Amino acid sequence: MTDTAPSDSAAPQHNVMLADLTTIRVGGPAHTLLRPTTEQELLASVHDVWQRGDEWLLIGGGSNMVISDEGFDGTVIHIATQGIQVTDQSDTTLSVRVQAGESWDGLVARLVARGWGGIEALSGIPGSVGASPIQNIGAYGQEVASALTGIDFLDYDSGELVHLTTEELELGYRSSVIKSGREGVVVAVHFTLTASPTSTVQYQQLATALGVNVGDNVPLQQIRDTVLALRASKAMVLDPNEPDSASCGSFFTNPIVPEHIARALPADAPRWVIDDEPVADVVVPLGETPAPPPPPKPRLVKLSAAWLIEHSGVHKGFRLPGSRAAVSTKHSLAIVNRTGADAAEIAELARYIGACVLSRYGIQLQPEPVSVGVELA
Numbered sequence: 001m002t003d004t005a006p007s008d009s010a011a012p013q014h015n016v017m018l019a020d021l022t023t024i025r026v027g028g029p030a031h032t033l034l035r036p037t038t039e040q041e042l043l044a045s046v047h048d049v050w051q052r053g054d055e056w057l058l059i060g061g062g063s064n065m066v067i068s069d070e071g072f073d074g075t076v077i078h079i080a081t082q083g084i085q086v087t088d089q090s091d092t093t094l095s096v097r098v099q100a101g102e103s104w105d106g107l108v109a110r111l112v113a114r115g116w117g118g119i120e121a122l123s124g125i126p127g128s129v130g131a132s133p134i135q136n137i138g139a140y141g142q143e144v145a146s147a148l149t150g151i152d153f154l155d156y157d158s159g160e161l162v163h164l165t166t167e168e169l170e171l172g173y174r175s176s177v178i179k180s181g182r183e184g185v186v187v188a189v190h191f192t193l194t195a196s197p198t199s200t201v202q203y204q205q206l207a208t209a210l211g212v213n214v215g216d217n218v219p220l221q222q223i224r225d226t227v228l229a230l231r232a233s234k235a236m237v238l239d240p241n242e243p244d245s246a247s248c249g250s251f252f253t254n255p256i257v258p259e260h261i262a263r264a265l266p267a268d269a270p271r272w273v274i275d276d277e278p279v280a281d282v283v284v285p286l287g288e289t290p291a292p293p294p295p296p297k298p299r300l301v302k303l304s305a306a307w308l309i310e311h312s313g314v315h316k317g318f319r320l321p322g323s324r325a326a327v328s329t330k331h332s333l334a335i336v337n338r339t340g341a342d343a344a345e346i347a348e349l350a351r352y353i354g355a356c357v358l359s360r361y362g363i364q365l366q367p368e369p370v371s372v373g374v375e376l377a
Helices: 039-052 103-111 204-210 220-233 259-263 305-310 343-361
Strands: 029-034 054-057 065-067 074-079 084-087 092-099 148-155 160-166 184-195 197-201 218-219 256-258 271-273 300-303 325-326 335-337 370-372
Touching: 029 160, 039 074, 039 184, 103 220, 103 256, 103 343, 197 220, 204 220, 218 220, 256 259, 259 300, 300 305, 300 343, 335 343
Parallel strands: 029 074, 054 074, 065 370
Antiparallel strands: 084 092, 092 184, 148 160, 148 184, 197 218, 256 300, 271 300, 325 335
16 A cells, blocks of 8 residues: 555545536535545545545546535545556457546547447446446446456455456446445456457347347447437437436436246336346266256346336426426436436435336336435435
C-alpha cells in the first residue's frame, strides 16, 4: 500500500451537490468530495479515508445511482483515473489494463475503431470502466464477462491491492461478488479482445435492425453504429438535447423466476429459459442396475420487466399526480428526470411501479441502480 499523499488535484472539496455527478440529476451535498485522477492518488485517497474511519461512497460515471436529497454525510470519492495500457498483444488477441475512471463507451469506441472485438454490442452504455464488472453490464447478446479477464481491486478488509479473476468475481446476470457485498474499490479492469473485422450477431433485435440473421457476422463498426442508433431511439444514450436521457438507464432488472411462475403469465409475455442444462450421459457397468435419475432441476426463466410494467397499467410517459419524475416516453424501463425532480419523487415512482407489477402478477421487480439514503423498493 502506498503512503504517498494525494496531490492538489485530489484536494478535498466540500458541499458539492451530488446531483451534478449523476446522470439522473438527483442527490444532495457531499460533506467531502475527493477526485483522484491517477491510480497513485486513488490508492492514497482511499487508504487515508479508510484509516480515518470515514463513511465513504464511490462515484464513477454516476449513471447507475440514486442519491437522497439529504446527500451523503461522509467522503465521496469521485474516481477520475485515466489510462489504457496494453499488457499483451499477438496477431489474434489484445490484452489491456484500463483505469477505472475511463469512460466505458470511450473504451468501446477506441477498440472497435482499431478492429478489436468482444464488447462492441455494449456501445453507448454510460458510466465508467470500473463499474462495468460490478454488475456485469450487458446488452444485445453480450456481457462484459465475455471479454473480462480480471480486475485489480483494493480490498477493504486487507487494505491490499489484489487481482481477482473472473471466476473469483462470480459474475452472473447483473451481479458479482462485489455487488453482493465484498467491499473495496475497483482500481483497474483487464480485458482480452479478439482481432477480427467482424463479430457474430447474438441478439434478435440487433439482427433485425441490421437486416441479418442471428449468428451472422457483421463488421464491428456497423454493429456499434446500429447499437448506438437502437439505444438512441430509446433515449438510452446521454444526450443533453434529449429530455428522456436524464435517467439511470434501465431502472429494473429483468426478473428471473421459476418456470411455473412464467407459465402463469399470458402467452404473449416474453420469456427466455436461462439454465436449460443438457442431461449428462451415465455409464453403467454390465449387470448392474442403474441408479434412479435425480429429479429434474426446476428451470429458471427470465422475463421482460418492460412488458410487466406496461401490462400493469404503467404506460410510457406516466407520472404520478404532481410529480416531476416520469416514465420515459421512449422506454418503459427508464425513470426520467425531465423537470427538476428530486430523489424522493424518483423513489416514489419506482415504488409505485414495483407495487403495480407485484399486485398484477405477483412478481417483485428489483431496482438496478445503487440507492444511497433512499428506498427504491
